[in-house]
Amino acid sequence: MNTGIYPIIKVENIAKSFDGNTKVLKDISFDIHKGDVIAILGPSGSGKSTLLRCINQLEVPTKGDICFHEQNIKDLNLNSYRSHVGMVFQSFNLFNNKSVIENCILPQRTVLKRNKKDALEIAQKNLELVGMSDRIYYKPSNISGGQKQRVAIARALCMNPEVLLFDEPTSALDPEMTSSVLEVMKKLASKGMTMAVVTHEMQFAKAVANKLIFMDNGYILANDTPEKVFNSCADQRVNNFLHQEYNETK
Amino acid sequence: MSLFEQIGYLISNYGTYFIQGLLATLVLAIVGTLVGLFLGIFLALLRNIKVVENDSFIRKALKIIGRIFATIHIEVWRGIPMMVQAMLVFFGGAAIGISWSSLGFSSFFNGYMICGLFVITVNTSAYMAEIVRSGMNGVEEGQMEAARSLGMTYMQTVWNVIIPQALKNSLPTIGNEFIVNIKDSSVLNVIGLTELYASVSAATNRNYFQIAGYIIVALIYLVLTLCTSLLIRWLSKDKKNGSSNPFSVKHDASAKGEVK
Numbered sequence: 260m261n262t263g264i265y266p267i268i269k270v271e272n273i274a275k276s277f278d279g280n281t282k283v284l285k286d287i288s289f290d291i292h293k294g295d296v297i298a299i300l301g302p303s304g305s306g307k308s309t310l311l312r313c314i315n316q317l318e319v320p321t322k323g324d325i326c327f328h329e330q331n332i333k334d335l336n337l338n339s340y341r342s343h344v345g346m347v348f349q350s351f352n353l354f355n356n357k358s359v360i361e362n363c364i365l366p367q368r369t370v371l372k373r374n375k376k377d378a379l380e381i382a383q384k385n386l387e388l389v390g391m392s393d394r395i396y397y398k399p400s401n402i403s404g405g406q407k408q409r410v411a412i413a414r415a416l417c418m419n420p421e422v423l424l425f426d427e428p429t430s431a432l433d434p435e436m437t438s439s440v441l442e443v444m445k446k447l448a449s450k451g452m453t454m455a456v457v458t459h460e461m462q463f464a465k466a467v468a469n470k471l472i473f474m475d476n477g478y479i480l481a482n483d484t485p486e487k488v489f490n491s492c493a494d495q496r497v498n499n500f501l502h503q504e505y506n507e508t509k
Numbered sequence: 510m511s512l513f514e515q516i517g518y519l520i521s522n523y524g525t526y527f528i529q530g531l532l533a534t535l536v537l538a539i540v541g542t543l544v545g546l547f548l549g550i551f552l553a554l555l556r557n558i559k560v561v562e563n564d565s566f567i568r569k570a571l572k573i574i575g576r577i578f579a580t581i582h583i584e585v586w587r588g589i590p591m592m593v594q595a596m597l598v599f600f601g602g603a604a605i606g607i608s609w610s611s612l613g614f615s616s617f618f619n620g621y622m623i624c625g626l627f628v629i630t631v632n633t634s635a636y637m638a639e640i641v642r643s644g645m646n647g648v649e650e651g652q653m654e655a656a657r658s659l660g661m662t663y664m665q666t667v668w669n670v671i672i673p674q675a676l677k678n679s680l681p682t683i684g685n686e687f688i689v690n691i692k693d694s695s696v697l698n699v700i701g702l703t704e705l706y707a708s709v710s711a712a713t714n715r716n717y718f719q720i721a722g723y724i725i726v727a728l729i730y731l732v733l734t735l736c737t738s739l740l741i742r743w744l745s746k747d748k749k750n751g752s753s754n755p756f757s758v759k760h761d762a763s764a765k766g767e768v769k
Contacts (some may be wrong), residue, residue: 315658342660352655356673365669366659411655418659503660 265329266290267421267453268314268344273323274477275309283309284320285477291422295447296384297455298464300483301474302500308349308459310474311424315346342370345415349427351407353399359386359410360395363417371418378417385413389443405436409443416447423447425456461504465489473497516719523712530708531729533622537694537704541629542687548630549637550672555579556642577713579638592696595628599700621702629694633686640682644675684741688734705729 268291275284283306291297299307312318314325316337325332332340353362363382367373373381386392389409399407408428415423425444429437441463448454458464464471464485471488473481481488481497487507492498510518520527556579558572586594602609602624609620648671654667676683695706703711709722 273550285738317654317658338660338662340660341658346655346658348655348658350649350651352649352651354652354656354670355649356670356677366656366661369662369665369669370660 265326266292266326269326269329270310270314271324271326272311273313273320273325275306275313275318275320283477284313287323287474287477287479289472289479289482291453291455293421293453295453295455295470296468296472297472298468299455299457299472299474300459300461300464300501300504301480304473306477307474308426309455311346311426311455315341315344315424317346338370342366342418343419343421345418345420345423346423347408347411347423347428349417349430351399351404351411351431353407353410353414355399358396358398359391359402362399362410363414366414367417381417382413385416386410388416389413390439396479403436405439408432408436408440409507412440412443412447417469422453422455424453425458427457427459429458459504461501473501475500488494510718512721512724514611515716515718516725519712519718519725520608526712527705527725527729529617530703530726532617533703534691534694534705535652535733536622537625537629537697538687539635540626540655540685541690541694544630545633545686545690546637546641546683548634548642549634549639552579552582552634552638552654553641553645553647554667556583556638557645581594583635583638586632587639590696591628591693592699594632595625595697595700598628599624600680619701623748624700625697625702625704628697629690633690636686637683640679640686641672641675644679644682645671647678666741680745684737684744687741688737691733691737692730 264338270287270289270291273284273287274282276282278389285306287306287310289297299310301307309318313320316332327335327340327343353359354365357365360379360382363386364375364378367378368375368379383392383395386395389407389412391406391413394406398462399410402410412423412428428444429440432440437460441460444456444463445467456463456468468485471483471485472479473488473492473494475496480494481492483492488497489501492501555575558576560569560572564572590595599609609624611620612623613619613621645667652670652674653666656670657663661669694704697704698707705726708724711718713719713722
């Protein structure tokens, strides 16, 4: 599926430590190409979320470079870069003081300077895509977790991002809500959206992702197609983890 | 004359004094609270400002100066009684050449009133800064992160997302500050400002019905503060339940909608 000649995002040897000594990421390199759906798996504390946060620059890597269309993001306008790289959080983080539709409109108006009419149209279109068009005037406190996450996805989509980063989007949800969010993500994948998903959903990783990255202790231990990682990965640590988790989620 | 007759006498003969005093108190409390809140938001932002590693030298210096200014402003204005502040501003201002009377522009908004408004507003701003700041700190960190991840700037996020939530969280405390201002504006009589408390002496200096006068004024203060309390309680309740929202679905079982 690697249709682009060069990757949209190239992560080169990044490391991240907190307070000088807690090394969360040690040496991470990988590419995100157009149309990729990358599942990032690994045990808790392996640095998966920190990696996504580094890509969106919510954390600044202590070492290494991240390139967006072959340009180092240090040389780009941070806010304009971020509008191209959407992020969906585990805790949804919808703006509590805004309704569903306002959540989708505000970033378009402030960042992309779209006019009201366009912003509204785009918001409605994306809310329809995630199945939330009947709840557009609700406040976040009045909708369920799964609905919040779908709105968060719609909000990110409104910015027309080139890449969407998902940080454990279903970890805070019950199975029923999880499936409603995964459905939306599958739909996006089928439309060719480029995504990097930190997840524990093995089924999703196997069925939807075209690349699987396994992280442990700040390193990437495996980076290949899901079939290869699941079936013929040489690393015992990866095998143990994946098969244990897979059997649990089956 | 019995006490009740004295009260009746004061109301019928000096009613306008009390009404004028009441108006002055209300103007002081309302303007002081609203403008103080507005200034307080700026002070809270200044005090919360964070120096980032890749800030330029000038930016860093400005941020630090801003933070120090806000901190000093807040501590000084909260640490001195308003009565002393009023005297210092009134006489101190005159000493450095500020002619308060020339700043007045009507018989109501005279020099005393302008000076009083200045003192109560700046004094309130210091308290409001701390109220808004704690309200801002109470907003989940994820709100800022989500907005920044979408490309919104720090200030866009603060104005559109953080401040509205901080104000909503602080509504009862802000209302309380308004009640405090209704009562504490009485100390501004030291600079010669005739607000509600001072209206008693104006109404009783010829008849010596002080007790009756202070009972009238006490009742007016009480009615004002009780009404304000009720209003704030109603506003906070309304916000909490979202009952003003016609789309409220607290008990809607269909909240777990299916994906289309």
